[in-house]
Amino acid sequence: MDGINSLIEGFGTALTPINLLYAFIGVLLGTAIGVLPGIGPAMTIALLLPLTFTLEPTQAFIMFAGIYYGGMYGGSTTSILLNTPGESASVVTAIEGNLMAKKGRGAAALATAAIGSFIAGTIGTLGLALLAPVIVKLAVQMGAPDYFAVMVLAFVAVTTVLGSSKVRGLASLGIGLLVGTIGIDPTSGQQRLTFGIPELADGIDVVVLAVGLFAVGEALWVAAHLRRQPLDIVRVDNAKMDREDWRRSWKPWLRGTLIGFPFGAVPAGGAEIPTFLSYATEKKLSKHPEEFGHGAIEGVAGPEATNNASAAGGLVPLLTLGIPTTATAAVMLGAFQSYGIDPGPRLLQDQAPLVWGLIASLFIGNTILLALNLPLATVWARLLRIPRPYLYAGILFFASIGAYAANSSTFDLWLLIIIGALGFFMRRYGLPVVPAIIGIILGPAAEEQLRRALQISDGELGGLVNTAFSQIVYVVIVALLVVPPIVRAVRNRRPGGGDGTPDPDRDAPVGTHAHANAEGL
Amino acid sequence: MTPANGSTGPAAPSASPGRAPAPGERDANPDPGRDASERKGYSEYGVAVLLLALGVWAIVDAMGLSETATARGPVGPRTVPVVVGALLIAMAVLLVVDLLRGGRGEQEGGEDVDLDQGSDWRTIGLLVAAFVANALLIERVGWPISGAILFFGTTYALGSRHYVRNAVISIVMSVGTWYLFYAGLDIKLPAGLLKGIL
Numbered sequence: 001m002d003g004i005n006s007l008i009e010g011f012g013t014a015l016t017p018i019n020l021l022y023a024f025i026g027v028l029l030g031t032a033i034g035v036l037p038g039i040g041p042a043m044t045i046a047l048l049l050p051l052t053f054t055l056e057p058t059q060a061f062i063m064f065a066g067i068y069y070g071g072m073y074g075g076s077t078t079s080i081l082l083n084t085p086g087e088s089a090s091v092v093t094a095i096e097g098n099l100m101a102k103k104g105r106g107a108a109a110l111a112t113a114a115i116g117s118f119i120a121g122t123i124g125t126l127g128l129a130l131l132a133p134v135i136v137k138l139a140v141q142m143g144a145p146d147y148f149a150v151m152v153l154a155f156v157a158v159t160t161v162l163g164s165s166k167v168r169g170l171a172s173l174g175i176g177l178l179v180g181t182i183g184i185d186p187t188s189g190q191q192r193l194t195f196g197i198p199e200l201a202d203g204i205d206v207v208v209l210a211v212g213l214f215a216v217g218e219a220l221w222v223a224a225h226l227r228r229q230p231l232d233i234v235r236v237d238n239a240k241m242d243r244e245d246w247r248r249s250w251k252p253w254l255r256g257t258l259i260g261f262p263f264g265a266v267p268a269g270g271a272e273i274p275t276f277l278s279y280a281t282e283k284k285l286s287k288h289p290e291e292f293g294h295g296a297i298e299g300v301a302g303p304e305a306t307n308n309a310s311a312a313g314g315l316v317p318l319l320t321l322g323i324p325t326t327a328t329a330a331v332m333l334g335a336f337q338s339y340g341i342d343p344g345p346r347l348l349q350d351q352a353p354l355v356w357g358l359i360a361s362l363f364i365g366n367t368i369l370l371a372l373n374l375p376l377a378t379v380w381a382r383l384l385r386i387p388r389p390y391l392y393a394g395i396l397f398f399a400s401i402g403a404y405a406a407n408s409s410t411f412d413l414w415l416l417i418i419i420g421a422l423g424f425f426m427r428r429y430g431l432p433v434v435p436a437i438i439g440i441i442l443g444p445a446a447e448e449q450l451r452r453a454l455q456i457s458d459g460e461l462g463g464l465v466n467t468a469f470s471q472i473v474y475v476v477i478v479a480l481l482v483v484p485p486i487v488r489a490v491r492n493r494r495p496g497g498g499d500g501t502p503d504p505d506r507d508a509p510v511g512t513h514a515h516a517n518a519e520g521l
Numbered sequence: 522m523t524p525a526n527g528s529t530g531p532a533a534p535s536a537s538p539g540r541a542p543a544p545g546e547r548d549a550n551p552d553p554g555r556d557a558s559e560r561k562g563y564s565e566y567g568v569a570v571l572l573l574a575l576g577v578w579a580i581v582d583a584m585g586l587s588e589t590a591t592a593r594g595p596v597g598p599r600t601v602p603v604v605v606g607a608l609l610i611a612m613a614v615l616l617v618v619d620l621l622r623g624g625r626g627e628q629e630g631g632e633d634v635d636l637d638q639g640s641d642w643r644t645i646g647l648l649v650a651a652f653v654a655n656a657l658l659i660e661r662v663g664w665p666i667s668g669a670i671l672f673f674g675t676t677y678a679l680g681s682r683h684y685v686r687n688a689v690i691s692i693v694m695s696v697g698t699w700y701l702f703y704a705g706l707d708i709k710l711p712a713g714l715l716k717g718i719l
Contacts (some may be wrong), residue, residue, distance in 0.1 A: 053706065078632065079531045094585065142705065167612055167619050167625065168616070171609065171613075173573075174572070174576075174605055174609040175575065175609070177605045177608070178575055178602075178606075178609065181605065185586075188587075188597065190581060192586065193578070219648075220645060221631075221669070222634055222644070223641070223644050223679055224640040224641045224644060225635050225636060225638060225643050226635070226679065226680070227633050227634065233580050262556070267561070387681065388633055388678060389675070389681035391673065393672050393679060394672075394694075396671065396675050397672045397675070397694060397695075397698075400652070400666075401668070404659060404664075405708045405710065410656055410660055412703070413656035413659065417630075417649065425568070428640070429624025430625070430628060443601075450601070451596045451600075459596070
């Protein structure tokens, strides 16, 4: 139980007044920015990164913790109150949540989302605290071939699971890997893909990348297609639920937590699949299946808990292996690296106070979140009415500050336009953004592990698969690539298998992930 | 972020029964959308060209690297760029195959996105202009002025015509953020012409 002891020490770090203040500011800003329509958790973190530039790492990490959970929760509020979903993880919450809000039950929907997020976040963070030391113990035995295999798994999972087109997913990954290569090659000291421009020698700053891809790309894309009619925002009172709501919510909360955490913890593409899975589970187990599609509270409670538990689970590979599984985690990893902190198995030993302070802050942030969100729901609802010109002008404005302030360099502003244009074209032509950001952030680390592995094996390609662990991972990768098309082919032959439940196409990848999960990653 | 919507998002809310279709929703108005997607059909090949160009760039750049540093390992600095370049070129080819077989990139949806209209290039042009103005001006006249131009320009580009109100908000925003970063975060954004006044 060394996790528990370390965690108590972490609380010692996090509970000082000044650090509590940072956690509070993080949660408040994270929620407020995350609630704004069109701003997902990854963009929230990217836009708020500049605020942490001059902080000590501990305080910055504590603020990240608040922003992370705040941004997640903000996204689901948006999707309950607007009739169009924002980020993919909130798609399912939006279905029943918005229907509930339209029936005048918005307060209960917001409450079950807030309390469910709190419970799932707390259990998930506890899971993180208990699991992280165990994984680290295993991870210190992992060699370069093992790391490389897991990174390949992350690349494959993120390109094949998300989105509809594998070609476009892989193209996006390729673009990301290419951008990640820009700069001085750490092994040979030669400049790659820099055109000899000195500003590019250190690679492109992560703030510029994240803000460009997520904020500028998104703002340009939305601006080009701005909806001219006002959105239909549902009126809502402060969040509260009655006894019946509680009775119907608590089991979906717990089940959602159980589904979400493991999915978040494996490199398998984030919260989209588990939230669909949770929705289907709740629909199947519900005593009122007829209410699904008309605003069933279970359909909000389950997926919302799943979403948050998977966010907590995603921190396990991020902190213990340095492997991000979602765009949000990738941006966080980039932010950590800009502090000179490399997440990985040694982080928990070398920087124990930092990491446990972060984990303790997740608990604290989660509690602040609950305290804020129940009474402030009407305030958040008002934020949704912000006139769109101001919203998107604000995004571009703060994106520019962030990019400039990162290095006090005009060059970064030009880069920001180029990367923003790239983000725009990716959105226009259906190239998913997530593989690109994972490729950018994880690519250099994967190259390093690849080189190290082949250095050890003296160039023999067999050196990449000479451990049992790496072999298992490659089997999982092959399964991930091969099983879904087969399942789909079989399913297509069976008539009428594609209606009703929300997850017919999702079954295939779900099966493979359960498998990946069983391998204990 | 919505990587999948419409045809692949099996639980896109529009699929749920009992939901009244709002005006201006995606499938309510097929004609402009179809025009746009036909025009887009050709421009999609541009994506393949871009991938090809990036792939060739990676490989050409890699060929210019010297492998003298191989003493530090059998995999030199060329390997990864070459592999990534090959991946990009392969995807360019596969994308053309996909397009010839009728595949189309799915445009990303979102809360404020109305995909029935084609891209509004005038808005984009004005936004980029505001952006470029900021990049050109920030070190010459300082953030309080260039930032205000950026904010005012973007609100104008996005269709707001409350000139006085927007101007006031722009100046409050740019001066406010300058002070916030200066005093609160100890980051000195350029003061430019207003040096000594702020």
